[in-house]
Amino acid sequence: MKQSVTVNKTQELKLAGAAKAALSKFKVKSPKFDLKTFLRKVIVPLASILLFIGLWHIGAKALFNIEADYKIQKALTDQGQAAANAMAACIASGDISCQPNTLPSPAQVWESFNTLIADHKVISADKLAFKEKTAALNEKRISEGKDPITYTGRPSFVDQIFTSLKTVFAGFLLAFFIAVPIGIIIGLSDTLRNAFNWLIQVFKPVSPVVWLLLVFMIVKTMTKDSNSDSAFIISFISVGLCAMWATLVNTAMGVSSVDKDYINVAKVLKLGPLQKVFKVILPSSLPLIFTGLRITLSVAWMVLIAIELLAQSPGLGSFVWEEFQNGANDSNSKIIVAMFIIGIIGFLLDRIMLTIQNMVSFNKNATA
Template identity: 30%
Template sequence: MTSSLRFRAAIVSIALFLAFVGTWHIATRGTGAVASMSPEYAKLMGLTATQGKSAMPGPLDVGSKLWEHLKRPFYDNGPNDKGLGIQLGHSIARVGLGYFLAVIVAIPLGFLIGMSPLINKALDPFIQILKPISPLAWMPLALYTIKDSGLSAIFVIFICSVWPMLLNTAFGVAAVRKEWINVARTLEVGTVRRAFTVILPAAAPTILTGMRISIGIAWLVIVAAEMLVGGTGIGYFVWNEWNNLSITNVIIAILLIGVVGMLLDQILARFARMVTFPE
């Protein structure tokens, strides 16, 4: 029953995909209206004017260009011409570093907030004000203080991924069932051991949910951050190709951003499954 449902869902997915690509193909087939002009002028006007080709690339253009990129993902022809693998690698490295720093800060701090009502109340106004700030609003301040665009991007990733983890950790720790805490108390388990043997496993699913939200936000923000700081990364690539008016490359980049984002989410989902316990 389940497999048949999955099978039918796959058929519908494929049908939707084909319909989308087909529509895309037909819509970008070309206008047909070709103006007659002198060859010199035609060279200036480009294919859109001379052959009636659509300005929007069709699926076949995108497909062939994507294939070209996939064949040579790591080439490096200087600052403005690097393979997509290198660009994505830079983005993933920045996200990874900023996210890692956020984990180091958010989880212990979240533990503290969750376990101590005093700290919770004391830090609450700061968190409430800092949390809704768009991470990119920090960028000028980061550039001014850190004086390094690469580190500023990492800082922006850090600041955007810290909040969901912090709040989820604090919530998960505070919401550990009283009876499990009581078990530890009646067994005279010390605070540190209790934190690692009862609170951490009990709060782990909630913490992992926060981490999963964070990685998603970090991946959303890195594209915008790299558009600002420039140099390398998939966000910079998108902006660079827009300046080159290569819509094909922009579409390819969009597609790859989606694929990598999905992979990051799936990795975290796998970790979340590992720590989830059935009740």
């Protein structure tokens, strides 16, 4: 799991370059066509993407050959020459039953992506048909005071993405509503900061897995009598608790380190305590609060996958885990598709936060 996260990061960087290149393509609209800028901003990132895919292809092929040779060798030692020849022919023919199981090539991943999209179309059509079929019945059930019948079929890959986004958004909101107010309060008071500092320092480095277990212990007991979706509750609370520390620390730091000049202005103007907080301290610490929120969101997205995987709650994390357990012929390439999707979504979430930050903050120089 850990490895997939680190690989995911480099992937994200590559894709960041690609997206920037795509954007700058539209920006190059000056009357004078600048070859140097075009080369640097479009050709170079494109070349790096091609190089990446090329290396991946070569690497995948090498791994495939090692695995194939091993299979043929094994057939030779176990069953003799005839079996080895049959195995070699079977691998060369591309028959699914004897394909070596290793790193998928870019082409295979692309194919799996298309399969997943097609699968999504099938499932949504199915869902729609189900809805139409049960519409009349459900109306009747509701009027009788019964629960309507819902679709309980397998979720598609796209559904999993939206489930994950929902979880991460709920977790992020939880982190926001806990960390920002507490950060402001402990930022304003030296005494409270000293009182809570040990707590923050101790809990900040705790692993997502441990948070999940802690939340599990509490939520399991609290939701004993209700039939609510406890997997979702557990995963979003764990995500929020893991991710809130960056915002908490940054908010407290931003609030406690407001420029002394601004505080003097507030004093000379004789602003009341509330006015001082809302008109001077908060605006001046907004850039740091937003930096914290951006870190929180990216941490939330990163731990989400691990938490879904452990909490058995639906989403991209459980998709990856199920595919790994499944061990079907295209499972590996589906996992790689999920990896790219996770990376791209993480990157987009960060861009959205950056845009919001630039909109609300006076410090217009914030960059990635």
